[in-house]
Amino acid sequence: MAKFIIQGGKSLSGEIKVAGSKNAALKIFPVALLTKEIIRVSNAPEIEDVLRARETLVALGGEVKKIKDGVFDINFKGNKYIDLPSELVNKFRASIVFVGPMLATRGKASFPHPGGCVIGAASRPIDMFLSGFKKMGAKVEILRYGSGQVYRLTAKKLKGAEIFFPKITVTGTESLMMTACLAEGETILKNCAMEPEIIALADFLNSIGAKIEGAGAPTIKIKGVNKLKGGEYKIIPDRIDAGTFAILAAGSNSGEVLIENCNPGHLEALWSLFDKIGVNYFLGKNSVKIMPVKKLSACDVTTHEYPGFVTDLQSPYTVLMTQACGSSLIHETIYDRRLIFTDILTQMGANITMCDPHRAVVTGPTKLYGRKLVSPDLRAGAALIIAALIANGKTEIDNIYQIDRGYERLDERLRKIGANIKRIN
Numbered sequence: 001m002a003k004f005i006i007q008g009g010k011s012l013s014g015e016i017k018v019a020g021s022k023n024a025a026l027k028i029f030p031v032a033l034l035t036k037e038i039i040r041v042s043n044a045p046e047i048e049d050v051l052r053a054r055e056t057l058v059a060l061g062g063e064v065k066k067i068k069d070g071v072f073d074i075n076f077k078g079n080k081y082i083d084l085p086s087e088l089v090n091k092f093r094a095s096i097v098f099v100g101p102m103l104a105t106r107g108k109a110s111f112p113h114p115g116g117c118v119i120g121a122a123s124r125p126i127d128m129f130l131s132g133f134k135k136m137g138a139k140v141e142i143l144r145y146g147s148g149q150v151y152r153l154t155a156k157k158l159k160g161a162e163i164f165f166p167k168i169t170v171t172g173t174e175s176l177m178m179t180a181c182l183a184e185g186e187t188i189l190k191n192c193a194m195e196p197e198i199i200a201l202a203d204f205l206n207s208i209g210a211k212i213e214g215a216g217a218p219t220i221k222i223k224g225v226n227k228l229k230g231g232e233y234k235i236i237p238d239r240i241d242a243g244t245f246a247i248l249a250a251g252s253n254s255g256e257v258l259i260e261n262c263n264p265g266h267l268e269a270l271w272s273l274f275d276k277i278g279v280n281y282f283l284g285k286n287s288v289k290i291m292p293v294k295k296l297s298a299c300d301v302t303t304h305e306y307p308g309f310v311t312d313l314q315s316p317y318t319v320l321m322t323q324a325c326g327s328s329l330i331h332e333t334i335y336d337r338r339l340i341f342t343d344i345l346t347q348m349g350a351n352i353t354m355c356d357p358h359r360a361v362v363t364g365p366t367k368l369y370g371r372k373l374v375s376p377d378l379r380a381g382a383a384l385i386i387a388a389l390i391a392n393g394k395t396e397i398d399n400i401y402q403i404d405r406g407y408e409r410l411d412e413r414l415r416k417i418g419a420n421i422k423r424i425n
């Protein structure tokens with residue numbers, strides 16, 4: 001298994017480029033099922049989860065042609081029905097987004113429970129997807145085989161429906177929004193997620209013939225159309241990539257770091273926290289500069305759906321708080337397993353008290369010390385890299401597949417700002 005070896009305590013400065021958004025890129029592959037024409041995708045991140053989405057499209061009969069780095073054409077002309085490949089569905093949560101387009105164009109979809117980061121209740125639930133598809137006229141069956149189960153969904157023709165999400169869901173909103181594009185009549189989605197990736201997806205779908213109104217607001221209306229065309233989809237910058245680097249630069253607090261190719265407007269909740277804790281930063285149009293300061297102050301955080309503080313940056317922020325003066329309460333409201341990694345941080349020297357699965361108190365500043373560890377999931381993995389870069393001594397991080405799932409060539413990019421990080425295969 002590949003590992004990272006990190007020698008901590010080096011001063012970090014220079015420029016670092018943000019990649020295309022993982023969570024935007026993953027959703028364009030299922031969109032390919034909705035049209036027979038070519039979609040040209042650009043600014044695509046080369047990460048493991050995107051490779052899995054690509055493999056899923058190909059397994060279903062689609063084509064992906066690389067034009068150059070970060071640019072490819074995707075196309076789905078096939079008429080044959082193929083079950084979603086379980087070995088891929090088991091690997092990434094966003095595989096669930098293929099289900100709606102399969103139903104809309106093939107009339108059925110069969111798949112096991114999707115995998116991905118183990119950060120939520122036992123296995124992250126898909127009940128809101130299933131009830132949304134049911135409202136659109138699909139029949140949902142759960143077939144049990146020994147200890148496993150398979151979902152089988154069938155629908156002659158999906159119909160527009162009014163769907164209320166009892167809990168805000170990003171992929172749920174995206175999934176039902178894209179599926180409704182080819183359903184008969186109007187669909188109204190209520191209590192939708194408002195993430196920038198959803199707006200980007202709706203804008204693209206509208207550019208190829210869909211009729212979507214309201215993306216980025218809690219209510220989205222979609223009028224079904226008969227077909228969609230092809231088009232060009234430029235993936236927006238990854239706000240989590242940008243936020244991770246901003247937090248790393250603030251935590252390392254050793255030199256000037258310029259984070260390029262990002263959209264600072266997508267991270268307002270982070271900047272407002274930076275104001276409170278005293279980070280010295282400057283926002284450009286497509287960049288953020290972080291400069292060293294004498295002292296950082298602790299500040300509580302509560303994760304929230306967009307535009308609130310994003311759960312995906314909670315673990316990096318928790319590491320940052322180990323370097324700030326005072327106590328901060330970290331309240332993770334979205335997932336109940338995203339604070340488990342603090343155990344590893346404590347072993348590195350952090351002073352963290354877990355109150356319950358959703359809340360932890362970090363008291364700083366504390367020195368961190370390198371050690372051997374295993375990356376538990378994608379964002380905790382990135383957070384532990386930050387900790388290792390700040391720490392005294394050597395850290396060995398195992399299971400970096402988890403990190404490669406969402407961060408493009410992270411070690412290469414970090415070396416450009418002076419980090420001592422090596423990949424061992």
Ligand code: EPU
Nearest residue numbers: 023094120124125126127128129168169170171172312334
């Ligand atoms: N939920 C349900 N039932 C459902 C769907 C979701 O109870 O049918 C719950 C989840 O268990 C969770 C909450 O609703 O407690 C929110 O989950 P959501 O559906 O919004 O998460 P997601 O769409 O699966 C996306 C991102 C995540 C990011 C969250 C929240 C993708 C592929 N994933 O997940 O990204 O944390 O939104 O912003 O878009 C990551 O990049 O590391 C990552 C996990």
